[in-house]
Amino acid sequence: GQNIDQPTEMTATEGAIVQINCTYQTSGFNGLFWYQQHAGEAPTFLSYNVLDGLEEKGRFSSFLSRSKGYSYLLLKELQMKDSASYLCASGETGGFKTIFGAGTRLFVKA
Amino acid sequence: EAQVTQNPRYLITVTGKKLTVTCSQNMNHEYMSWYRQDPGLGLRQIYYSMNVEVTDKGDVPEGYKVSRKEKRNFPLILESPSPNQTSLYFCASSPTRTSSSYNEQFFGPGTRLTVL
Numbered sequence: 001g002q003n004i005d006q007p008t009e010m011t012a013t014e015g016a017i018v019q020i021n022c023t024y025q026t027s028g029f030n031g032l033f034w035y036q037q038h039a040g041e042a043p044t045f046l047s048y049n050v051l052d053g054l055e056e057k058g059r060f061s062s063f064l065s066r067s068k069g070y071s072y073l074l075l076k077e078l079q080m081k082d083s084a085s086y087l088c089a090s091g092e093t094g095g096f097k098t099i100f101g102a103g104t105r106l107f108v109k110a
Numbered sequence: 111e112a113q114v115t116q117n118p119r120y121l122i123t124v125t126g127k128k129l130t131v132t133c134s135q136n137m138n139h140e141y142m143s144w145y146r147q148d149p150g151l152g153l154r155q156i157y158y159s160m161n162v163e164v165t166d167k168g169d170v171p172e173g174y175k176v177s178r179k180e181k182r183n184f185p186l187i188l189e190s191p192s193p194n195q196t197s198l199y200f201c202a203s204s205p206t207r208t209s210s211s212y213n214e215q216f217f218g219p220g221t222r223l224t225v226l
Binding site for chain 2: 002033041042043044045048087089096097098099100101102103
C-alpha cells in the first residue's frame with residue numbers, strides 16, 4: 001500500500017532546532033519532497049532527496065534513508081515565520097503520481 | 111511574473127449544479143495536476159496531465175473530470191457536485207515529470223469550494 005506518516009503537530013522555541021520526521025511506504029519510489037505551507041496559502045517547495053544522505057540548504061536540511069523508508073526535515077535557528085505546516089511527499093516511479101502526508105503543523109513560540 | 115492562477119478563489123454552490131475551476135500557468139510547464147486538501151488527510155491527487163491531451167487519474171478521481179486542450183490550461187470540472195466535494199483545491203504545475211527526473215511543483219493559490 002501507499003502510506004506516508006508524519007507527526008500531526010510540533011512546538012518549538014524561537015532560535016532552537018527542530019526535526020520533523022517522515023516515514024513512507026510506497027509502491028514505487030522516485031524521491032522525497034518537503035513543502036512548506038503557511039495557513040491559508042499554497043504549498044511551496046523546500047527540498048528534494050533521491051539518494052541517501054543529507055541535503056543542506058541554508059537553515060533547512062533534509063535527510064533520506066531509502067532502506068528505512070525514512071526522511072526528516074531539520075530546521076535550525078527557528079524564526080517565528082517558520083510557523084507553518086510541513087508536508088512530506090513521495091514521488092513515484094512508473095507513473096507521475098505524488099503522494100503527500102497529512103502534514104506537520106509547527107508552532108514556533110517566543 | 112511566473113505563476114499558476116486559479117479561478118474562482120472561493121465558490122459556494124448547491125448539489126448537482128455543474129461547475130468548472132480554471133487553472134492556468136505561464137511557465138510553459140508540461141506537467142499539471144489537481145489536488146484537494148482536507149483536514150487530517152493532507153493533499154490528495156485528483157488528476158494529472160503530462161502534456162496536451164494526456165491525462166490520468168490520481169488517487170481520488172471520482173466525481174471529477176479534466177481536460178488539457180492547451181498547454182497552459184488545465185480546468186477541473188465537477189459535473190454534479192456533492193457535499194463531500196467541499197474542500198480546498200490546488201492546481202500545480204512543473205516543467206517535466208518523468209520517472210527518472212524530478213521537478214518541484216508550483217502551486218496555485220487554491221480554490222475553496224463549498225457544496226451545499
